[in-house]
Amino acid sequence: MQNIQTAISEAGLGNEIKVSTAIGGYAALANGKSFPPSTGEFNSDYLGAYLDGVIKFLVKNNSPLLANVYPYIYYVSTQRTDLSLDYAFFEKESVVVRDGSLGYKNLFDANVDAIYSALERAGGKSVRIVVSETGWPSSGGEATTLDNAKTYNTNLVKHVKGGTPKRPNKPIETYVYALFDENQKNTPRDAYFKNPQYGKFWGLFLPNKQPKYPINLN
Incomplete structure (x- = not known):
């Protein structure tokens, strides 16, 4: 990252092009340190070996942190009985999670603000988050249907224009994962996802280029 930044600066493009990297938002947080969002804290091993230097770089260069934010993975893996699908789908009109003075009506905001809280604890209060990946699979696992994928992505597009409770009125630069289903992709099995098939079905399009x-x- 530093070498790329140096090359860009020497080319006179330091103010136009920002250098960053992506983290797995859920994986980077310490176990049990994402709920409520104000408790967000990075895994100490991950922070010490990798992320601490990245955050210092981002602060110095006024660059954003790219975070892959997957409410689907949080919803399925935590098995929280108080988190419903309509909370994950931006369809709650009232506050579901109260965190001090802040109230959360959807899981996406809670996930993003947990990362903001972790950044603040790690000296990155000034760092902006760009959601580099988010989406919902349409098949292959729990709560995976075509309608669920459409609902999540459709409501996501409307929602990110308004910011999160910690950063209100600041649109969230967000990228939907993915453009195409990956019919040959294998997702590693783990304690939560014993069926790896869901990893093939995140796309907006089928492999034959037809929209889903x-x-x-x-």
């Missing part, structure tokens, strides 16, 4: 469902990304 209509969606407006504007």
Whole structure:
């Protein structure tokens, strides 16, 4: 990252191009340190070996942190009985999770703000988060249907224009994962996902280039 930043700066593009890297938002947080969002804290091994230097770099260069934010994985892996699908799908009109003075109506905001809390604890309060991956699989696992994938992504596009409780009125730069289903992709088995098939079905399009469902990304 530093070598790329040096090359960009020497080319006179240091203010136009930002250098960053991506983290797995859920994986980077310490076990049990994501709920409520204000308790967000990075895994100490991950922070010490890798992320501490990255955060210092981002602060120095006023660059964002790219975070892969997957409410689906949080919803399935935590098995929290108080987290419903409509909370994951941005369809709650009232506060579900109260965290001090902040209230959360959807799981996406809670996940993003847990990373913001972890950044603040690690000296990265000024760092902006860009959601580099998010989405919902349409098949292959628990709560995976075509309608669920369409609902999540459609409501996501509307929601990210308004920010999170910790960073209100600041649109969240967000990228949907993925463009295509990956029919040959294998997802590693783990304690939560004993069926690896869900990893093949995140796309907006089928491998034959046909759209899986209509969606407006504007």
